[in-house]
Amino acid sequence: xxxxxxxxxxxxxxxxxxxxxxxxxxxxxxxxxxxxxxxxxxxxxxxxxxxxxxxxxxxxxxxxxxxxxxxxxxxxxxxxxxxxxxxxxxxxxxxxxxxxxxxxxxxxxxxxxxxxxxxxxxxxxxxxxxxxxxxxxxxxxxxxxxxxxxxxxxxxxxxxxxxxxxxxxxxxxxxxxxxxxxxxxxxxxxxxxxxxxxxxxxxxxxxxxxxxxxxxxxxxxxxxxxxxxxxxxxxxxxxxxxxxxxxxxxxxxxxxxxxxxxxxxxxxxxxxxxxxxxxxxxxxxxxxxxxxxxxxxxxxxxxxxxxxxxxxxxxxxxxxxxxxxxxxxxxxxxxxxxxxxxxxxxxxxxxxxxxxxxxxxxxxxxxxxxxxxxxxxxxxxxxxxxxxxxxxxxxxxxxxxxxxxxxxxxxxxxxxxxxxxxxxxxxxxxxxxxxxxxxxxxxxxxxxxxxxxxxxxxxxxxxxxxxxxxxxxxxxxxxxxxxxxxxxxxxxxxxxxxxxxxxxxxxxxxxxxxxxxxxxxxxxxxxxxxxxxxxxxxxxxxxxxxxxxxxxxxxxxxxxxxxxxxxxxxxxx
Amino acid sequence: xxxxxxxxxxxxxxxxxxxxxxxxxxxxxxxxxxxxxxxxxxxxxxxxxxxxxxxxxxxxxxxxxxxxxxxxxxxxxxxxxx
Numbered sequence: 268x269x270x271x272x273x274x275x276x277x278x279x280x281x282x283x284x285x286x287x288x289x290x291x292x293x294x295x296x297x298x299x300x301x302x303x304x305x306x307x308x309x310x311x312x313x314x315x316x317x318x319x320x321x322x323x324x325x326x327x328x329x330x331x332x333x334x335x336x337x338x339x340x341x342x343x344x345x346x347x348x349x350x351x352x353x354x355x356x357x358x359x360x361x362x363x364x365x366x367x368x369x370x371x372x373x374x375x376x377x378x379x380x381x382x383x384x385x386x387x388x389x390x391x392x393x394x395x396x397x398x399x400x401x402x403x404x405x406x407x408x409x410x411x412x413x414x415x416x417x418x419x420x421x422x423x424x425x426x427x428x429x430x431x432x433x434x435x436x437x438x439x440x441x442x443x444x445x446x447x448x449x450x451x452x453x454x455x456x457x458x459x460x461x462x463x464x465x466x467x468x469x470x471x472x473x474x475x476x477x478x479x480x481x482x483x484x485x486x487x488x489x490x491x492x493x494x495x496x497x498x499x500x501x502x503x504x505x506x507x508x509x510x511x512x513x514x515x516x517x518x519x520x521x522x523x524x525x526x527x528x529x530x531x532x533x534x535x536x537x538x539x540x541x542x543x544x545x546x547x548x549x550x551x552x553x554x555x556x557x558x559x560x561x562x563x564x565x566x567x568x569x570x571x572x573x574x575x576x577x578x579x580x581x582x583x584x585x586x587x588x589x590x591x592x593x594x595x596x597x598x599x600x601x602x603x604x605x606x607x608x609x610x611x612x613x614x615x616x617x618x619x620x621x622x623x624x625x626x627x628x629x630x631x632x633x634x635x636x637x638x639x640x641x642x643x644x645x646x647x648x649x650x651x652x653x654x655x656x657x658x659x660x661x662x663x664x665x666x667x668x669x670x671x672x673x674x675x676x677x678x679x680x681x682x683x684x685x686x687x688x689x690x691x692x693x694x695x696x697x698x699x700x701x702x703x704x705x706x707x708x709x710x711x712x713x714x715x716x717x718x719x720x721x722x723x724x725x726x727x728x729x730x731x732x733x734x735x736x737x738x739x740x741x742x743x744x745x746x747x748x749x750x751x752x753x754x755x756x757x758x759x760x761x762x763x764x765x766x767x768x769x770x771x772x773x774x775x776x777x778x779x780x781x782x783x784x785x786x787x788x789x790x791x792x793x794x795x796x797x798x799x800x801x802x803x804x805x806x807x808x809x810x811x812x813x814x815x816x817x818x819x820x821x822x823x824x825x826x827x828x829x830x831x832x833x834x835x836x837x838x839x840x
Numbered sequence: 841x842x843x844x845x846x847x848x849x850x851x852x853x854x855x856x857x858x859x860x861x862x863x864x865x866x867x868x869x870x871x872x873x874x875x876x877x878x879x880x881x882x883x884x885x886x887x888x889x890x891x892x893x894x895x896x897x898x899x900x901x902x903x904x905x906x907x908x909x910x911x912x913x914x915x916x917x918x919x920x921x922x
Contacts, residue, residue: 537895538902609847646875654876658884662891670851677847729871733862734884740859741888742895747852749896761902 285341286316286351287386287399290358294378298371305374306692309362312378316385317355320348327391336445336452339391345719347388349573350509352717353580354385356703357501364588364696365494367689368595373413377498380406384502388509392452393444393467397437400474400506404430407487407503414492416594422490425769429483433473440466457514468515475507475558476551478527482765485535485547493591493693496543497700500550500587501580508557508576517564522653525559528552529656537667539761542600543590545671546583549626549664553579553634556657560641563653568644570718575641577714578633579626581707585700586622586668589615592689592697593676602671606680615689616676618697623669625704628661630735633704635661636711636726639735643724661735662742670746859885 293312297305320343328341358381365374380403387399408430411423444463445452457464473480484504488496515521532548532555539545553575560572590600592615597608609616628634638661645654688694707714715722725731811825865871867881877883 533894534898534902538898642873646873651876655887658878659887659891662888663895666892666895673847673851679846729865729869730873733865733869733871734873734878735862736858737862737866737882737884738888738891740855740857740862741885742892743851743855743888744859745889745892746895747848747855749892 284319285386285389286319286355287382287384287389289316289319290378290382290385291402292382294375294382297375297378300371302369302371303366305371306362306366309365309374309378310359312382313355313358313362316358316382317352320351320355320389330391336394337392338395339454340395341389342391342454343389345717346512346573347509349577349714349717349719350505351385351388353577354381354388354501354505357381357497357580357584357700358385360584360588360696360700360703361494361497361501362696363699364497364591364693366692367592367696368492368494368693370413370415370492370494373410373492373495376406376410376413377494380410380498380502384506387506391454393441393454394452396454396510397434397441400437400510401430401434403502403506404433404474407499410495410498411487411491414490414495416490416492419490422486425765426483426487429473429480433470436466436470436473440464440468440470454513456516459515459518459520464515471507471510471514472524473507474504475511476504476528476554477524477558478531479764481528481532481548481551482763484551485544485763486765488547488587489541489544493588493595496591496594497584497587497696500547500583504550504554505576505580508554508561508572511558512561512569512572516561516569518562521562522559522650523562525555525557525562526653526656528555528558529660533660533663535761535763536663537671539667540601540603542602542605542668542672543587543594545667546586546590546626549668550579550583552660552663553583553626556638556641556660559653559657560644563644563648563650565644565647566720567640567647567722570720570722571637571640571644573718574637574714574722575634577717578637578704578707581700581704582622582626582632582634585618585697585704586626588693588697588700589618589622592693593619595689595693596687602675605672605675606678608675608680609677610680612688614694615697616673618694618701619676620669620673621701622697623665623672625701625708627665627669627739628735629665629739630708630727630732631705632708633711633714634708635735636708636714639726639731640715640722640724658734658738662738665739666742666746670743674750859888 290309290312293308296308300308323341323343325344325348326342327339330337330339332338358377361377361381365377383399383402383406387396387403390396390399405427408423408427411419411426413419414423440463441452442463443461443466444457447463457467459465459468472478473483476484484499487503488499491499511518511521529552532551535548536545536552539548557572557576557579560568560575593600593605593608593612596612596615597604625632626634628638638657641657642654645657711724711726715724863882863885866884872878872881872883
């Protein structure tokens with residue numbers, strides 16, 4: 268983006284580029300390049316974006332005015348920097364992962380989605396944010412459409428509807444906000460009590476996976492390809508978390524929203540048969556923690572939310588990529604059908620175990636380091652119920668994902684499709700994400716220094732290590748002892764709120780549509796018969812006028828009436 | 841599917857070791873958070889045990905409520921009902 272300073276005699280051009288634009292431009296190149304070059308394009312664009320990000324000082328780039336509105340395409344500060352680094356690192360891992368399969372449309376969709384999500388982080392006005400977020404949503408739907416799995420097209424259509432609704436809410440909100448004046452487009456704190464703020468908040472509730480709107484994430488990830496699942500995990504809900512942190516910090520209702528997200532998703536995280544869906548629900552729980560922390564709104568809570576979002580991106584990227592590799596080889600990632608997978612895919616299952624431990628907050632991984640800060644942030648304000656909810660989340664994820672997945676994968680069994688391990692690129696991408704999560708976990712000071720608030724925090728203090736070890740250890744021991752080892756895992760298909768609009772509501776809609784068509788058809792038939800009857804009568808009348816003296820009774824009365832008119836005219840004359 | 845032994849044993853050993861280490865630090869060295877129930881010895885263990893029971897109950901409930909809907913073993917779309 269070129270900015271011009273007209274006040275100076277010598278026009279100077281400074282080139283500023285939103286880091287997110289690089290992957291978007293690379294998406295165009297991805298269409299025209301062979302398979303072997305596309306991963307290099309993805310990784311190269313991510314590295315270029317990272318360089319653009321780290322090479323710039325905090326502050327806004329030169330804004331331009333479009334139709335009287337300020338358009339700020341680049342506004343860097345500590346808040347969006349930490350999110351940007353997380354998403355760009357995720358794109359590097361996905362780029363390496365993508366070398367293990369061939370799908371140019373999916374590569375382009377991943378680049379577009381990643382680029383638009385990253386771009387949305389760094390823009391400085393509402394209009395640009397809505398445009399970038401909408402492009403990210405559309406790209407997400409495209410990503411699901413490009414999936415080779417069965418049912419992907421319908422899942423993509425459902426995702427398109429959700430993001431379309433989200434975009435509509437954003438547009439209405441921005442329109443109301445702009446009606447307050449051109450300055451209203453600044454990407455800063457909004458007031459939830461205003462109409463514009465309310466609509467934008469509603470749109471963000473969809474984006475972040477708020478209560479009742481959380482179903483799109485698990486639906487999309489379950490139908491996405493292996494690489495698509497990882498991309499959807501990173502570049503969707505966390506953009507909503509960032510926007511909430513930017514636009515609605517310390518909004519009290521967010522505490523309840525985040526708690527509801529965590530509570531609702533907990534059941535599905537431990538009971539869902541499809542591990543990709545279970546992981547999506549677990550990620551909604553983590554997003555709920557971030558949302559609740561944003562609602563608390565203290566500097567420590569906001570720093571905890573940002574750090575936890577960073578750790579969630581890395582951890583769940585590793586998990587979804589590991590699950591994706593299993594899907595690549597076995598066709599699914601269901602617990603009920605994983606027996607014997609470890610024999611066929613030893614390295615992949617090891618990565619699955621490692622990723623499960625990573626997202627469960629095992630000390631030594633990034634999630635532990637940020638979860639400890641989250642607990643500290645809510646304890647600071649004596650929010651006991653919220654503290655208790657946060658405290659049990661690692662145990663829920665440990666049991667639901669790490670233990671259940673590992674027990675199923677390492678159970679005795681035989682898989683007929685002995686294709687061997689997933690492609691090396693996939694294992695390398697998943698391993699890289701896991702390695703990064705462990706790197707940050709072992710040296711969290713690096714992450715703490717990135718946060719807007721200077722954080723002096725000892726994650727490995729004994730009074731933080733011991734409770735986490737007790738929590739995970741006790742949960743594991745009790746679960747392993749109580750779990751019915753003799754019973755076969757059932758392929759239970761859990762219903763969520765989307766069963767309402769995909770079941771009864773969809774049937775009601777189809778019934779209403781059929782009824783409407785029938786009523787319309789009946790009305791058309793009636794109107795046609797009425798018109799035909801009227802036309803027939805008119806034709807008969809016209810024919811009778813042609814031969815008025817044909818001897819019919821009507822003709823006599825016509826002559827009589829005509830004679831009466833003539834006589835009346837003569838008399839009155 | 842009988843995971844006893846093998847991975848089951850290793851996971852049990854791992855979890856037991858973590859639990860014992862945590863309890864040792866908690867009870868022996870007093871290493872615990874100074875907030876609400878966390879200030880009591882063994883409180884995180886109780887929370888963890890409760891979560892495990894919740895997980896077992898949730899799995900049972902899911903199996904009872906939805907177990908009759910067998911997931912068709914196809915490519916991946918188990919919920920295409922719309």
